[in-house]
Amino acid sequence: MDRSLVRHAHPHCHMLLKVEGADTQFSVGDRIVALTDEQAVLINAWEPHSYAHYVGQPATIILALYIEPDWLGAFRANWQASSGPGFFRSNVGTVSPGIRQKARRLAEAMVGDPGDLAEHERLLGQLMVAVIERFTEWQAALPSLRMAAGFGIDHRVRKAISIMRTDPAGVDDMTRLARDIGLSRAHFFRLFETTMHVSPRVYLNVVRLEQAVNFIVDSDASLATISERLGFSVPAHFSRFFHDHAGSSPSTYRAVSSLRGCDFETLG
Missing domain, CATH: 1.10.10.60 (Homeodomain-like)
Incomplete structure (x- = not known):
């Protein structure tokens, strides 16, 4: 990232992991949250957020993941709850050495061999399992039937x-x-x-x-x-x-x- 992003939202959960470069920060809801080697930024579905880049600051390489609920549901059925509010219990999470290593490995694979989609998805799956098990109450998460049915x-x-x-x-x-x-x-x-x-x-x-x-x-x-x-x-x-x-x-x-x-x- 080398320029700001306007305030926006997504219909799916969104997570940001720093891969390389300067520490930075995002606005999520009404909070300012830091993105560092040790801390990930976690954004729930439809949660407004923005990024303000500091002029003159070195660029930051960010692994930005926008995750479709149906794709997550292939791992565990109740992970489709990622499309509802509150899937992440906090907007920040402490990055473990294992998650940091998995994020780096995925980023290197995407840059080093852009065409190897099977390997990218395999690495992405490993990273997502680690992230969700660490940062969510996934065992208790249930999809919102009210939202799914339009009630x-x-x-x-x-x-x-x-x-x-x-x-x-x-x-x-x-x-x-x-x-x-x-x-x-x-x-x-x-x-x-x-x-x-x-x-x-x-x-x-x-x-x-x-x-x-x-x-x-x-x-x-x-x-x-x-x-x-x-x-x-x-x-x-x-x-x-x-x-x-x-x-x-x-x-x-x-x-x-x-x-x-x-x-x-x-x-x-």
């Missing part, structure tokens, strides 16, 4: 989410979106944040970033075309949005993902 989610919030996911380019005014689902802007924002734990704007940015990654990795569409599909008025605005949220430019991301032949998150 308790107001039908107007569900409609807003459907609109954002179906046509993110068409959502250019939150006041109009609120009106389209039958709410005032203020009521819409309160209801959405109470339900989803992030603002409608942050959620829309998540949708745009997810779709941008899919377009960049899985299609040959030009960046200008992707920009237009996602509702950015000019490609430069899309490039800045992507860099501010993902840590690299769209063109760099496409080049690296093409080299690797997969869609691992790569932050530069």
